[in-house]
Amino acid sequence: MTPDACLGITQSASDARWDHISASLNAHDTDRYTAGLQEHFADMPLPIARILASRGISAIEVETLIDPRLRDLLPDPSRFKDMDKAVARIADSVEAGDAIGIFGDYDVDGASAAALFVNVMRALHIETFVHIPDRFKEGYGPNANALTRLQEKGASLLLTVDCGISAHAPLAAVADSGMDVIVIDHHIAGPELPRAHSVINPNRLDEDGRYGHLCAAGVCFIVLVGVLRALRQRGFFEDRKAPDLLQQLDLVALATVCDVVPLTDLNRAFVAQGLKIMANRHNHGLARLADVAGMNSAPNPYALGFLIGPRINAAGRIGVSELGVKLLSCQREDEAIGLAARLDEMNKERRSIEDDIRAHAMDRASAQSDNHVLVVGDEAWHEGVIGIVAGRLKDRFAKPACVIAFSPDGLGKGSARSIPGFAIGNAIIAAHQMGLLEGGGGHDMAAGFSIMKDKLAAFQAFMNQRLLDDLKGEIPKVSHKVSALLSVAGCQPEVSDWLDKLGPFGSGNPEPRFVLPDCRIKNIRLVGDAGAHVSCRLDDGSGTALNAIAFQAGGAPIGQLLQQAADGRYLHILGKLRRDRYRGGRAMQIEIEDVATPALAFGRS
Incomplete structure (x- = not known):
């Protein structure tokens, strides 16, 4: 039996159903866990305690979390x-004092890994x-000319980071040269690995996938842990100081979030510890980029x-790919x-550029209602x-x-993004194997x-058929998972x-979504370039009106319903609680993800 939707919303402005997150405990045990959490953590607000309790998370587990x-x-x-093979080869180069060439990808993960x-x-x-x-001149992944140039500069060993697993021809050419x-x-x-001295990839088919x-x-961080351990065992640091690898966790945290x-698990530790390192502002490039970004x-x-x-x-998107690595590895303040x-x-x-292409x-995409996978393209697009x-x-x-x-x-x-349940990286690889693509790969x-x-x-x-096969013919209705109901006064x-x-x-540890029921919409206005976003204030009578922002909602159904409700109608608001960083201090706001009319689903009478 399908459980009741949250507040009865089965069709919101974004054509989604709102569902309560399934509780691990019954009502009695949830109350008991809630009381235990608030007793253990004296400053834990009730909404947080109830969210954790409903998941069956104990006080000890919260400590670890x-x-x-x-x-x-x-x-x-x-x-x-x-x-072990790769670590030994890198350690050999370090002991010999030989230069190393690094070929990286042009996104944040690639820049961070290289840096x-x-x-x-x-x-x-x-x-x-x-x-x-260069994304436009060279495309993705290693190419023989670039690898040769690294050799000519004096590199005695080449590393490819965040790329290389599918670069069979270029790496075979380098292998033939003896490098x-x-x-x-x-x-x-894929089932066949590239010809290389060694291939480190937790997504190799012969890895356990953990x-x-x-x-x-x-x-790369784990590889360097191995390299420093090997050098230590060889006595390399008997008369010199070993690098403090933990001080590089800010780069790992940046890449983990942006990729x-x-x-969860190790990634969670990377980010938690990396944020502490970043707060020290020892990386000149990250510190200065944070300043210009208004952090x-x-x-x-x-x-x-x-x-x-x-x-x-x-x-990388504009065509000056190396700037990211230069920033993350620069040593001079002025640079x-x-x-x-x-x-x-x-x-x-x-x-x-993005705003113009997105509109078209x-x-x-609006004209592709019959397609399960949207595919659009144009010669004029960047x-x-x-x-x-x-x-x-x-x-x-x-x-x-x-x-x-x-x-x-x-x-x-082309670039593809997917929904949960449809592993688009595997689908792209399969399309390539079918001869429909010139190349491709990626993640889920x-x-x-x-x-x-x-x-x-x-x-x-x-792609349409692949999605039907993967999802066994059942196209799931979009469901927004609601963690708790919250009043305006409760947004503290x-x-x-x-x-x-x-x-x-992130995945595996979803950010709680809150629903603010029966809100009046005040002071609504379009903000951002070409009115891309909708800003307003929410008033449910429980306290001072709360600031809210709906990104990319201008002209979308969510934004249209918000604007229609400016005449005094009530709306249910679904979103994530945020600090209002523009106002600072204790100011709060809701980042609106969806809206719905009360009592009845949107669009029904």
């Missing part, structure tokens, strides 16, 4: 295939040469994902200030922002989305690919403080 310890969660590097190696090797007095490919290449990646591996949720920087991997509070996952990360990604300013300007340019992509636009489409229509930028010769570069929730325009219709048909800073403690949030 709010203080994940790296020493308890970090695996022995040797558990990974090829790890992590640069910073640690610098502390070991080892020269590094880094190449980040050793170590692949350090986390993308889904650490398949790590980002590339996380994998949108599950924030006016202690580092948190929101700041990494929405303030810092987009500015680093902007370099950091200049790089941060350039990245900030590039991010402004990226936003302008939304129109085309390749650098298609991933962001794909994410916007996925969020708006609750369907997997593929956005493609075609060149005049008919070759398209995101992927990249290349396609010829004449294969577009066949590709869309394949103490609740936000505890949410910060329970973060970082």
Whole structure:
């Protein structure tokens, strides 16, 4: 029997159903756990206690949740295939004083992974040469020309970080030249591994998958743990100081948040400890980028994902890919200030390009109501922002989305974003194996690919059927999971403080969503470029009106219903509680994710 929807909402403004999160305990035990949590944690607000209690989380488990310890969660590097072989080869180069070449990806994870190696090797007095490919001229992944140039600069060993697992031809060419290449990646591996000295990837088919949720920087951190351990065993640090690897956790935290991997277990520890390191502002580049981004509070996952990360990604999207690594590994204050300013300007340019493409992509996606997977493309679209636009489409229509930028010769570069339950990385690999794509790969929730325009219709048909097969023919209705009901008066800073403690949030540790019932909408206005967002105040009569913001809702059904309710009608509001960072202090706001009319589902009488 299907449980009752929260407040009876089965069709909201976004055509979603609102459901209470399933409780692990019955009402009596939930009350008992709630009382126990509030007794153990004297400052824990009742809404937080009830959310945790409903999940059956005890006080002892909360202690672990709010203080994940790296020493308890970090695996022995040797558990990974090829790890000991790779560690020994890197340690050999360090002992010999040989330079190392690093080929990285152009996103935050790739930049962080490359900078992590640069910073640690610098502390070991080892020269590094880094190449980040130009997204438009070189495309994704290692290419033979770039690897050769790293050799010519003097590198005696090559590392590929956050890429390489599918670069069979380029790596085979390097292997034929006698150069050793170590692949350090986390993308889904195929049945055949590339020809390389060693391949470190928790998503190899012969791994157990336990650490398949790590980002590339996380994998690189574990590799470096192994390298420093090997050097220590060889006596390398008898007359010199070993690098403090923990001081690089800010880079791992940044990559973990921005690569949108599950924030559980080891990833949770990486982020929790990395945020503490970042607060010390020892990395000049991160500190200066935080300043230009207007980060006016202690580092948190929101700041990494929405303030810092987009500015680093902007370099690769606009076409100056190496700036991210330079920023994260620079040692001079004046250089950091200049790089941060350039990245900030590039991010402004990226936003302008994205806004234009998103509007056209939304129109085309709206006409694809019969498709289970949205596929849109155009020759006029900028390749650098298609991933962001794909994410916007996925969020708006609750369907997997593929956005493609075609060149005049008919070759398209595509980016895909998915919904839970549909592993789009596997689907893209399967489409490639079927001859529908020129190449591609990725994760469960995101992927990249290349396609010829004449294969577009066949590709869309394949993806539609693949989704039906994966979901066994049942297209799930979008369901927003509600953690608790909250009044305007209940949106207090103490609740936000505890949410910060329970973060970082992500897959495996979802951020609580609250519903504020029966709110009047006041002071509504469109804000942002071209009125992209909707700002308003919520009043339910319980206290001072609460600020609210609905991002990307201008012109969308959510924004339209909010504007229609400005005449005094009541609305139920679903969203996430946030500090109002523009007003500072104890000011709070709700980030609106959905709205619905009271008593009856939206659109019904």
